[in-house]
Structures are given as C-alpha cells and as structure tokens.
Amino acid sequence: MAAAGGSRLGALMYSQKELTSKKRDEFEDILEERRQSSDLRYAMKCYSPVIYKGLSACKPSAIKYSVLQSEQVQYVIKQLSKEMGESTDIIQEEAIEILDEMGHNLHIGAIRFFAFSLSKIFKRLFQRVCVNEEGIQKLQQAIQEHPVVLLPSHRSYIDFLMLSYLLYTYDLALPVIAAGIDFLGMKIVGELLRRSGAFFMRRTFSGNRLYWAVFAEYVKTMLRNGYAPIEFFLEGTRSRTAKTLTPKFGLLSIVMEPFFKREVFDTYLVPISISYERILEESLYAYELLGVPKPKESTSGLLKARKILSDNFGSIHVYFGQPVSLRTLASGRIDRCPYRLVPRHLPQRLSEDIQEFVTDVAYKMELLQVENMVLSPWVLIASVLLQNLPAIDFELLVEKTLWLKGLTQAFGGFLEWPDNLCANKAVTSSLALHSNIVSLVNGQVVLNNVRMENGATEELVFKQALSILMCGAYRNQLLNVFVRPSLVAVALQMTQSFRKEEIYSCFIFLRDILSDEFIFFPGIALKDFEEGCFLLTKCDVIQVTPQEILVTERGNSVAVFLAALFRPFMKGYQIISRYLSKETKEAFTEKQFILGIRNFAFQLLQTGSTQCYEVLSSDLQKNALAAFVRLDVVKKMKTTNGFTYTVNKEALNKTAEMFDFRIPIKKLVTARL
Amino acid sequence: MAAAAEAAAGGSPGSQLAAQRRLRILSGHLQRSPASRAPEPERLLSPSQCGAGGAAERPVASAIPKKRQEILKWNGWGYNDSKFIFNKKGQAEFTGKRYRLSGMVLPVLKEWMEKTLGASLEHKITSRAFLNTSDVPPSIVNEEFLQDLRATKISYSQEAEDRVFRAHGHCLHEIFVLREGMFKRIPDIVVWPGCHDDVVKIVELACKHNLCIIPFGGGTSVSSALECPADERRTIVSLDTSQMLGESGYCTGHEPDSMEFSSLGGWVATRASGMKKNIYGNIEDLVVHIKMVTPRGVIEKSCQVPRMSTGPDIHHFIMGSEGTLGVITEVTIKIRPIPEYKKYGSVVFPNFERGVACLREIAKQRCAPASVRLVDNAQFQFGHALKPQVASIFTSFLDGLKKFYITKFKGFDPNELCVATLLFEGDREKVLQHEKQVYDIAAKFGGLAAGEDNGQRGYMLTFVIAYLRDLGLDYYVIGESFETSVPWDRVIDLCRNVKERIVRECKEKGVQFAPLSTCRVTQTYDAGACVYFYFAFNYRGISDPVHVYEQIERAAREEILANGGSLSHHHGVGKLRKQWMKESISDVGLGMLKSVKEYVDPNNIFGNRNLL
Numbered sequence A: 001m002a003a004a005g006g007s008r009l010g011a012l013m014y015s016q017k018e019l020t021s022k023k024r025d026e027f028e029d030i031l032e033e034r035r036q037s038s039d040l041r042y043a044m045k046c047y048s049p050v051i052y053k054g055l056s057a058c059k060p061s062a063i064k065y066s067v068l069q070s071e072q073v074q075y076v077i078k079q080l081s082k083e084m085g086e087s088t089d090i091i092q093e094e095a096i097e098i099l100d101e102m103g104h105n106l107h108i109g110a111i112r113f114f115a116f117s118l119s120k121i122f123k124r125l126f127q128r129v130c131v132n133e134e135g136i137q138k139l140q141q142a143i144q145e146h147p148v149v150l151l152p153s154h155r156s157y158i159d160f161l162m163l164s165y166l167l168y169t170y171d172l173a174l175p176v177i178a179a180g181i182d183f184l185g186m187k188i189v190g191e192l193l194r195r196s197g198a199f200f201m202r203r204t205f206s207g208n209r210l211y212w213a214v215f216a217e218y219v220k221t222m223l224r225n226g227y228a229p230i231e232f233f234l235e236g237t238r239s240r241t242a243k244t245l246t247p248k249f250g251l252l253s254i255v256m257e258p259f260f261k262r263e264v265f266d267t268y269l270v271p272i273s274i275s276y277e278r279i280l281e282e283s284l285y286a287y288e289l290l291g292v293p294k295p296k297e298s299t300s301g302l303l304k305a306r307k308i309l310s311d312n313f314g315s316i317h318v319y320f321g322q323p324v325s326l327r328t329l330a331s332g333r334i335d336r337c338p339y340r341l342v343p344r345h346l347p348q349r350l351s352e353d354i355q356e357f358v359t360d361v362a363y364k365m366e367l368l369q370v371e372n373m374v375l376s377p378w379v380l381i382a383s384v385l386l387q388n389l390p391a392i393d394f395e396l397l398v399e400k401t402l403w404l405k406g407l408t409q410a411f412g413g414f415l416e417w418p419d420n421l422c423a424n425k426a427v428t429s430s431l432a433l434h435s436n437i438v439s440l441v442n443g444q445v446v447l448n449n450v451r452m453e454n455g456a457t458e459e460l461v462f463k464q465a466l467s468i469l470m471c472g473a474y475r476n477q478l479l480n481v482f483v484r485p486s487l488v489a490v491a492l493q494m495t496q497s498f499r500k501e502e503i504y505s506c507f508i509f510l511r512d513i514l515s516d517e518f519i520f521f522p523g524i525a526l527k528d529f530e531e532g533c534f535l536l537t538k539c540d541v542i543q544v545t546p547q548e549i550l551v552t553e554r555g556n557s558v559a560v561f562l563a564a565l566f567r568p569f570m571k572g573y574q575i576i577s578r579y580l581s582k583e584t585k586e587a588f589t590e591k592q593f594i595l596g597i598r599n600f601a602f603q604l605l606q607t608g609s610t611q612c613y614e615v616l617s618s619d620l621q622k623n624a625l626a627a628f629v630r631l632d633v634v635k636k637m638k639t640t641n642g643f644t645y646t647v648n649k650e651a652l653n654k655t656a657e658m659f660d661f662r663i664p665i666k667k668l669v670t671a672r673l
Numbered sequence B: 001m002a003a004a005a006e007a008a009a010g011g012s013p014g015s016q017l018a019a020q021r022r023l024r025i026l027s028g029h030l031q032r033s034p035a036s037r038a039p040e041p042e043r044l045l046s047p048s049q050c051g052a053g054g055a056a057e058r059p060v061a062s063a064i065p066k067k068r069q070e071i072l073k074w075n076g077w078g079y080n081d082s083k084f085i086f087n088k089k090g091q092a093e094f095t096g097k098r099y100r101l102s103g104m105v106l107p108v109l110k111e112w113m114e115k116t117l118g119a120s121l122e123h124k125i126t127s128r129a130f131l132n133t134s135d136v137p138p139s140i141v142n143e144e145f146l147q148d149l150r151a152t153k154i155s156y157s158q159e160a161e162d163r164v165f166r167a168h169g170h171c172l173h174e175i176f177v178l179r180e181g182m183f184k185r186i187p188d189i190v191v192w193p194g195c196h197d198d199v200v201k202i203v204e205l206a207c208k209h210n211l212c213i214i215p216f217g218g219g220t221s222v223s224s225a226l227e228c229p230a231d232e233r234r235t236i237v238s239l240d241t242s243q244m245l246g247e248s249g250y251c252t253g254h255e256p257d258s259m260e261f262s263s264l265g266g267w268v269a270t271r272a273s274g275m276k277k278n279i280y281g282n283i284e285d286l287v288v289h290i291k292m293v294t295p296r297g298v299i300e301k302s303c304q305v306p307r308m309s310t311g312p313d314i315h316h317f318i319m320g321s322e323g324t325l326g327v328i329t330e331v332t333i334k335i336r337p338i339p340e341y342k343k344y345g346s347v348v349f350p351n352f353e354r355g356v357a358c359l360r361e362i363a364k365q366r367c368a369p370a371s372v373r374l375v376d377n378a379q380f381q382f383g384h385a386l387k388p389q390v391a392s393i394f395t396s397f398l399d400g401l402k403k404f405y406i407t408k409f410k411g412f413d414p415n416e417l418c419v420a421t422l423l424f425e426g427d428r429e430k431v432l433q434h435e436k437q438v439y440d441i442a443a444k445f446g447g448l449a450a451g452e453d454n455g456q457r458g459y460m461l462t463f464v465i466a467y468l469r470d471l472g473l474d475y476y477v478i479g480e481s482f483e484t485s486v487p488w489d490r491v492i493d494l495c496r497n498v499k500e501r502i503v504r505e506c507k508e509k510g511v512q513f514a515p516l517s518t519c520r521v522t523q524t525y526d527a528g529a530c531v532y533f534y535f536a537f538n539y540r541g542i543s544d545p546v547h548v549y550e551q552i553e554r555a556a557r558e559e560i561l562a563n564g565g566s567l568s569h570h571h572g573v574g575k576l577r578k579q580w581m582k583e584s585i586s587d588v589g590l591g592m593l594k595s596v597k598e599y600v601d602p603n604n605i606f607g608n609r610n611l612l
Helices: A002-012 A016-021 A031-036 A039-043 A060-069 A071-084 A088-102 A108-125 A133-145 A158-169 A181-185 A187-195 A209-225 A250-260 A282-289 A299-310 A326-330 A352-371 A377-386 A394-410 A423-433 A458-495 A500-513 A525-538 A556-565 A567-583 A590-607 A618-630 A649-659 B013-032 B047-054 B109-117 B143-152 B160-165 B172-180 B196-209 B264-270 B352-364 B377-385 B393-409 B428-444 B452-474 B488-508 B545-562 B578-600
Strands: A027-029 A128-132 A148-152 A176-180 A198-201 A268-276 A315-320 A391-393 A438-441 A444-447 A542-544 A549-551 A634-639 A642-647 B084-086 B092-094 B155-157 B189-192 B212-216 B236-240 B287-294 B297-299 B327-333 B341-349 B371-375 B418-426 B477-487 B516-524 B528-538
Touching: A031 A108, A031 A128, A039 A108, A060 A071, A060 A088, A060 A209, A071 A088, A071 A209, A088 A198, A088 A209, A108 A158, A108 A187, A128 A133, A128 A158, A133 A148, A133 A268, A133 A315, A148 A158, A148 A352, A158 A176, A158 A268, A158 A315, A187 A198, A209 A250, A250 A326, A250 A352, A268 A352, A282 A458, A282 A618, A326 A352, A377 A394, A377 A423, A377 A444, A377 A458, A391 A394, A394 A423, A394 A444, A394 A458, A423 A438, A444 A458, A458 A500, A458 A525, A458 A549, A458 A556, A458 A590, A500 A525, A500 A618, A500 A649, A525 A542, A556 A567, A567 A590, A567 A618, A567 A649, A590 A618, A590 A642, A618 A634, B084 B452, B092 B452, B109 B377, B109 B528, B143 B196, B160 B189, B172 B452, B172 B477, B172 B545, B196 B212, B196 B236, B196 B287, B196 B327, B212 B327, B264 B327, B341 B352, B341 B428, B341 B452, B352 B371, B352 B418, B352 B428, B352 B488, B352 B516, B352 B528, B371 B377, B371 B452, B377 B418, B377 B452, B377 B516, B418 B428, B418 B452, B452 B477, B452 B528, B477 B488, B477 B516, B477 B545, B488 B516, B488 B528, B488 B545, B528 B545, B545 B578
Parallel strands: A128 A315, A148 A268, A176 A198, B189 B236, B212 B236
Antiparallel strands: A027 A128, A268 A315, A391 A444, A438 A444, A542 A549, A634 A642, B084 B092, B155 B189, B287 B297, B287 B327, B341 B418, B371 B418, B371 B516, B477 B528, B516 B528
C-alpha cells in the first residue's frame, strides 16, 4: 500500500523535514501606512501593475467576443442545435446571455472606489492586516512569467475583497474572481464587484452543457491571454467551521487544461492562506451550523451589518505561498498530453490519470494553505478552554496555553505569538477581543452561556451549543495541524495496545472515516501515520520500536490532550451511528437525516446523557453521512427527486464497534522503562 | 510528365552514356507529351547551371572526390576555402569565392554575437589543426576479405583520414569530438563502388565474411546515423556511394539545405525534404523507381509508372530505412523544366501569430510559392546580422527610412515583428500573378511587403548557418538545429513552448548566458507545417558542454512531442532519436519494421543500428 502510494505521488509529497524546519517569511502590516497617509490619495495613486509578458492587451468585450467565436463554444452550439433541432442563432443568443451574466468588467473607477472605501472599512474593523512581502515579490515575478491562479483559503466574504485590495496596494494586477452567482442579487454591490473584476458562476450547472462550455472557455481565454490572475476558492464555499474543506475539482481542472493542452507553457498556482484572529461571520456561521438558515445576500443586509463596524476584529494575516509551477508538478506524471490525437477544441472527458492528478494537486494546494495558515494565541486558548468547561482558572489557562504553544510549534504550526507581551497580557488581550464568547469572572475564564448543567431547556442547549460551536471554530484551526499526531494518539487510546500493526489499522480507520473532516493527501495513510509518529516521538510522547509503540511516562498527558482534541468528532460520529442504528427504519433523505439527528441530539443533551454539543453541527452531520456512505454503512441511491439513503445495519454495527471505546478513557498504557 | 535521371550511372563510360541517352529520350517524350504544359521548350541544364540558376548564392557543385578532405573540412562544415573569420579589423568576413556572401565583410555580425550570445573575441578556443593519426583506432580487416575485395578491383582505403571522415555526420557532439577528441569506433575500411554491380559484390562479400556495412552518402546527417556502434566486433565497411554519381545531375527541384554535399541515395534513405517542395514535392513525391541491394538480394519494382496499386508501396520500406536494409544503387526521379523566372520576396508581420495565420491561409488556398518561410523575431534579427557592408550612404538611408516606416508609421514593435521570406518560380507572368495573390492574402493579416533583399538574405542564412556554427565553436558557442512537423492549430503553442523550454532548461543546467532559441515555420502543408529550430548557447563556465547540450536538446524534443509535434519531419531518426520511436509509431508499427529488417537482413550486415 505504501509503495503504491509512493509511486503515485512523486513530487507531490510533503516531507517531514519541510514541515518542521521550514522558515517562513516576515509579515508587514499594511494598515500602518494607511493610518498615516491620505486614503483618497492612495485610491487615486498611479496604478500600473506588472503584466504577463505574453499578454495581448484587450478589452473585456473583446474577450467575450473571442469566447463566443472560439471553436470550443461554437462546437457545442452546433452540437446542441443538432440535438435539439433549434437554430444556432437562438443558442448563440443564449450563450451571449450567459456571457453577459457571467462576465467581469474590470474598471479602474470601481477599483479606486473600492480602494478608498475598503481602506476606511478595514481600518475600523481590523487592528492590523499583515502580509508577507516576500510572497508578494514572488507573486510579482510569477505574474510576469506565466499565467497565475490564486488559490486563497475561504473563511469570510472579506477574503476576496481583501485580496484585491492587497494586490492593488502592491501594484499588482487585480485578479478576476470566480464568485458564486448569489452575489448578483446584491444590486449595486454586485455590479461594483463585477467592475472590480469578479465574474460569476452558477452554483450548479453540471447538466447545462452550454453553460459549462461558455464558462470554461471564458476562464481559459482569460488564462491563456494572461489577462489577469484568476482567483477562486478550492474549498468552493466559506468554511463555516474554520477547518479546511475538501477541495472541489471543477474549476481547478478548467484552469489546468490550457497547460494539459500546452496552450500555455506553464501555469503558476499560488496557495494563499488568509487567517482571521476573529472571523467577521463567526456567529452567523454558528447559527447556520445549528440549522438557522443563512440570510440571502442582499445590499440592505450588508448595510445592516454596518453595526459590526464598531466592533474590533483583531488582525488578519495573509500569507502568499510560493508559486507552484504546474509544469513541475506534472513532470514525470503527465508528460504526454492526451490531446495529441484529438482536435483540442473538442470537449473531452478527462482521463483517469489526469483526474487523479487534478485531485492530487488540489489536495497539495490545500495542504500548503493549511501549512501557512497563521494561528493566533486565541486558537490555543480556545482549544484549552473547550477541554475545561465550564470554567478554568486564569493562571492555569495561561500556563496550559503556554504549554500548548510549545507543542504547536513542535508540530510545525505557524504561530504568531506577540513576543513583546508577557503571556498574561497576551492571553488577556485575546480574551478581550473575543469577549462575545468568553468572559473573565473572578479570576475564572468562562465560556458565555455555558453552564454544563443537566436538564436544561431547549433554548439553553441552543445557546450553549452556539457558544461552543463558535469557540470550536477557533479550536478547529489547530486541528488542521494536529490531525496526524492526534489520530495516532486516538488510535493508541482506542486500541489500548502496544502493537504497531493494530494501532496502524485503527489509524487507517480513523483517517478514512474523518477524511471529509480533515485534509489528507489521498492514498498515503502510511506516510501520514509515520508523520504522526515522528512528531510524537520528537516531542517525547511515544517511543517507536519496529513492532511496538509505547507511550512515555511524560508523554501521557500530551497524548490524552491530543485525543481529547478530537473527542467531539469521535463522540459525534458515535452518536450519529447510534442514531442510525436505532432511529432509522426506511430510506431517508439528507434533510430528514439532519432533522432527525438534530432532534435526537437535542434530547440527549437536554437529559445530560452527552456533553457533545458539536454533534449539533450540520457540518459534522453531513460529513458523517458522507463517511458512512464511503464505508458502505449507508447506501446512497438516486431517485427522481434527489438522493435517498438506507442503512446497512450489519455494517453499521461493525463500525459502531470500532467506535466503542469508553469515555472518559482508561489510563493509557505507559512504557515500562 | 516525368523524366528520369539516373543517380547511379555507374563508373564505366558505357553505362553512363546509356543513361544520358535514356534521359534524352525521356526528355524528348516530355516535350511531346500533351501533359507537359511548359510554355518554354524543355531545358536540361548541367548541375553547374542548375546551381547558378537555383539559388544565386549556391556554389558550383562539383563532383566530390574520394578523398573528401581534399576539398572539404575534416573538422567542420563544407568547403575548406569557405569559412567565417574575424579579420584584422575585428570584423566578420566570409572567405572563399563560392557563395554570394564570399569575400564580403559583415560589420554587424560581431556585435550580434556579443549581444545575443555573450560571445567575445577575447575568449577563443580553437580546434586542433590536424588529425592525429596515432589516436585513430586501428583498422582491423580480415586478410581473406581483403583478398576477395582486391579481386573485384573496387577501390578501397584503410587510411586513417578516410576512415575518420566517414565515422560521423554533423551532430554537435560529432564535430566536438573531431575538434578535441577521438571516436571510440570508426570504420575499418572504406570502399568506393562505381556501379550497381560493385555494390552487389560488396554486399555478397560482406555476407560471406560476416562484416558490417554502413552506407555513406554525403555525410551530412544530423541524427548520429553514421556513428559506428561502439560494441560492433565485426569489421565495419564504410560503403561510400559518392563515386556512383556521375555527371548526371539535373534539376530535380529538390533542394535540401545540405544539397551541395548530400547525395540522392541519402535523400531517399532518410525521407528527405527540400526547400521547394511546394512545387516539386518531397522525396517520396519525386521518386519513380528505386533499386536497392540487400543481403537478401536486389529489390525493385518491375516498371516505372506514376502510381500502382500492388499492396503497400515497397518504396516506403526503403525511403527512411536509414541504411539498415541495404544500399540504394539506382533512383529514378522526376525532373522539371528549369523555371524561367524566379523572384524573392518578403513580408513583415506585426507578430508571429499573425504570420502563422497568414501561412495557414496560404496553405488553405493552396497557393504557396515555391518556398515560404516565416522566421520569428530572433531569427529576423539574426538575418540582419548577416547584412554585408552597405555600399552607399543612400542605401543605408533607405534602410533607415524603411525601418522608420514599419516601426513608427505602422506601429510594429521591432522586438515582436517577424518576416516571411518568399521564393516564386515559374514563368514570368505567372510568378507576378502569383506574387500578387500571396501579397493580397498577407495584407489581410497585417503583412507589409518588405522587399526582395530581405527574402534573399533569409534563404542565404540556411546555407551559411552550418559555416556559422564552426565560427561559434571557436568562441565557446555551441548550437544545432532540429525540426518537427505539427498540425496548424498547434504551431504557435509548440513554437512558444519549445523555445521557452530551451531557455528554462539552459537556466536550470547552469548555462551562464541567455541562449539563442529561435524558430521558423519552414514548410506548409494542407494539414500542418514543418517547424525548424535553431538553438545555441555560450558554454563558458560549463565543464561538460556537450552533455549539457544533449540534455537540453532531449528536453526540447520531449516538449515537441508533448505539444503534438512529430519526432522528425525530415532529419530522420538515426540513433539520436531512437528512444522515442516506439511511442511515435506504436508497438505494432515498430514490430512491423523489425520483421522487415529480420527478413531482409537477418544477420544484421547493415548494422548501423539506426531507427529500430
């Protein structure tokens, strides 16, 4: 298995060395200058970005025209006309409409307007906006050499505003952004966004061949021309949980296609990690996860959100990763393009090789995002706090946070710790920033609304869940970094064994079932396991012999902590499997499932038979369902109106057995040394 | 329509006369033939006239003697008397009297070399002056074979110079070895058959004594085809066919860039292509009949007909067989009336993309002139570096005016524009008509007529480029050309990507100076084009330049294949490109070729190990 994985990955692997000894760039605060000089002058500054060396300058209308006239689009139009018996003119009209709806209209006036107003807004919202300038320089270089695709993480609507703002600040070409079409509902803002370079895609268009053809050609035309960097979110949507979402492949394969067809020499993929000390939409997300529907984007909604302007949202860190050459990634894997014998304008299904490659690249990019994601002190505090509910002594919190800081750094987490402050002050200022979630009462730090009493009302449960989910979103940022060593710790706990083989097979089970929750590079379970063991060994938590894994005396507390970090997930999946085995008889839809599990969990929480509030998160519920489908515990079937699911009870029981470990756990077996 | 020219007329005056007579008869047929619409009476010219009429800068072709080194360089390209030098004033000059450029001073070449390649006159590295015969591997020939050979009265030589001369083509690494090292394995003996029967005898002897024969035509290959396999234990016989070409050259219209030195048999054996293929066709279009001596016997068709449906064409096993199956002793090819009128021309395009689009349109309308080539910007500037000293102030003023018109008035970017060079042939009226048609198409793609001079200089470049390489070698610059064919829709992408790949590879391999990486679209077809690349770099600071060069060339070939280009349009495979044969023609395809080889030459007498 390891061998097969190894051969597949080639250059795509991340190495342990890279993870631990990586030196990262310094950050610069760009708001500092904005606070000292005129925003107006800044917005009116001479803006002449560096451009791609092969750029053939053209207007947005010319791009639209060439998309429409391209062989690709014309081919699909002719095909559709033949199949549907309609004249090509009508379909052509349709294509024009699609283009108009979709197309961007980059306009310097709009950009200056944004530059001005965003300066004002950002200065009020954020203390600092930190950027690694070395990354900017590399990006500047890259933009001149080859077409560039920007791949930022997606945690907030601020993401793409911020990116465009930054690129404007550094005199770089503004990206064209693939944004969801729901923005178009926002009247003025939609148009403004369009004029600042956004183009819009429908969320679902898998069935619509014309839309797909026009859209794909539009993206590729811009890419080939080197018109501007293309920006989109691999995660597809904002992550409500602050965990990196599993990647979507559609857009990525579109932007990679010009390289596969050798229409461009190379394409740079730039992973960008944007991390927020405090996420603008934090409470909105928590509501959403608990099933209170998301408000539709509207301009008036945005205006109402004005009141948040008086709030403080701390710092933002934007890390521009090293541009990754697609050609380098492909070398040795996709040396011969499969398009040699087919005219390149014919729509072609991607070969399995290429699909696999696209998948690998997507995961690779997300792992790079994770690697460069800045962690704030608050992330550590939240993690400690959630293990010490309902309250923890302030001094103890500081001590544990400092301890976790050491561990995080040892695991390669990218921690921005305010070194000029003493630990007490650092923690205090974090607590102050998040006073909507935590408060300091009589030397005790408490999570607001959380009392952890039995027999609570539904409303109380809801409130507690809200706080815990909000807090959990910050802890989750740590999980991305901790997942490998932690799953080893969980496996140690679950198996209660020394035997490496047994622990490894448990690790595989965990990795597999959680692969919708966390980002694992496909097919390298052994490598992940070894990495986890390596990090634990490095921190002196375990000792690994050829046959056995032993927890050291000193490492026990670390192992317990690591396992506890992931307990909400283990417990959550356990509850869901219990629900599936007890409560479901017939086929159900996803909607029914979510409603059912929610009621089930509310009951459990009200009676106090579980403390796992996070099982209420619809994200966890959906991931669990997907995991069970993957494990063949639940069968997914297509019907006329969507999908239905049925449970395979036998398989479910087996899986449930795997989960069946007692909480609180037995004391870990320690090494006898 | 077709007349025939005997390539191998044989050494005896009798057979030669017979051949000439036959030609006269055939050309007589041609004149009476209703199919011949030549308005002028058919004229068959001697090669010297053909050369003069063909390309004005082409030297008078003369029969190449057995001792090739007497008139040709032993360690470089072409004639001993023709080469580029820097004169006392430090200006480049082309010596000799053979070419239009001969004796001329090229004032801007030096600057171009310094600017483009980072070469400097102070850093010179010269080849050794003489072949050191003591380095040459000894000739090991079985005495019994020698006795048999003497009995046939076929002339032969075991001298070191003769053998070394036939141990190589003109790949960079081969020339490098000549300048600084020695080949591991060279032919043990050179034989000069005079006619078909001589060849039959030699092949029989080779079979009898189990020898390895490597046929030698003009020695101009760039595919390592002539390289002797280092582990060949048998005696290697170099079979030089040059003495089978009598005074029988006629205008065939087939003009590969190496035509002064290469041979008809070589053209057939490598599937050659000529500059004017648009009128005359490539070698496969020109050939009417081939006779080849193989270890299994003589292969030929029974008649000389324009086309026949008798299963797969056996000529296609021979054309491109690269000396692995036998020796081509006779070729009958079509000849054409010498064109009455010829005219050069050129068109400037604002960029390469527009130029390619124009060529594609010309190909689509099937109105390509005898030759049309589109050179990219770098090559356009390269061409300008070969401008001879301007005769008068007036000319230089005119040049300046032209440049002003194109760059300032028309807004062409001097670092983007590219030039198509044109060559029209035919009767005067038609040429002028044709010319107008082509310029009209060009105008639609933003092309501006840029005069005859630019066109002519473009063609000159192809004939002197090999001489230029020798000059570069003296100043730490190594380079070579390679080619491919590609469908129209990929031409631009392929050109850009391959050039970019070369630049990138150079950087990665530690080349200190920016390389010259340039291309031209050099042939047009209905379905695509032939693209020709020049690649050179300054290797100062690199310990193993040839190895680096080969790595980069390999990468460039990988890039070509990845972009949907072919392994070769006309240079052939040889040993240089063998590694890609399987993916180029599929397993089964390769198996087919192997089984032919197995049948024709089971003991691998023709053991140059090319192709398969």
